[in-house]
Amino acid sequence: MIEQSRLVTPVLGFAGFSGSGKTTLLEAVIPHLKSSGLRVGLMKHSHHDIEPDKPTKDSYRLRYAGSDQLLLATSKRHMLFFEYRDNEERDPQLRECLAQLDHSRLDIVLVEGFRNETLPKIEIHRPSYVKPTLFPHDPHIIAVAYDQKPDALDEFNLPSLDLNQPSDIAGFIKHWLANAPESEKYLAYELKL
Structure with missing residues (x-):
């Protein structure tokens, strides 16, 4: 809504x-x-591609498994990832x-x-x-x-x-x-x- x-x-x-x-x-x-x-x-x-995660981490694996959005939550911080997989350059x-x-x-x-x-x-x-x-x-x-x-x-x-x-x-x-x-x-x- x-x-x-x-x-x-x-x-x-x-x-x-x-x-x-x-x-x-x-x-x-x-x-x-x-x-x-x-x-x-x-x-x-930023005009650069960013990768704030390591391939060995669960959040990386779940993002690359196909999730379109991932919220990684810890007691110290939250990180929200949006994935745009349509291969179209998408300016924020x-x-x-x-x-x-x-x-x-x-x-x-x-x-x-x-x-x-x-x-x-x-x-x-x-x-x-x-x-x-x-x-x-x-x-x-x-x-x-x-x-x-x-x-x-x-x-x-x-x-x-x-x-x-x-x-x-x-x-x-x-x-x-x-x-x-x-x-x-x-x-x-x-x-x-």
Whole structure:
């Protein structure tokens, strides 16, 4: 049964080109958010095939026996596997992935990747990587985190964040959570109940 779309948990993206340091930044920011008492969910988009299991493990054997979904549950964690066996390349859909999270246990969902999706985002930019900035073409970028200020940033009146100050970036996120309009913080998506 699918319930009507609901506004469940604030969602904030971290967008940038590969190698810009999104994962490294998130790894440094999350402990600051956690120390404030926030329950943080994270969704990471990858273009690589992943195999988080070993062939000798029961869960691996059961997945390869043909299960379409497998939930591996332990006292410490749950892992949910979805298998797409139709040999069709299937790019994950942000809203579908969001619906799979347990929102009753989260205060915010941070999204790494999905840079072309419509959601509020912090852009990660390093001019030394010689990649273009995203903010001039993406109205959903609400701040830019960088190690050297991009030239065009002043024209756009966006908050600028120092990549080397994860506590300040966490502070920006907490301020955004407390003050952003509801229409900016939430994405509507269907929850399967």
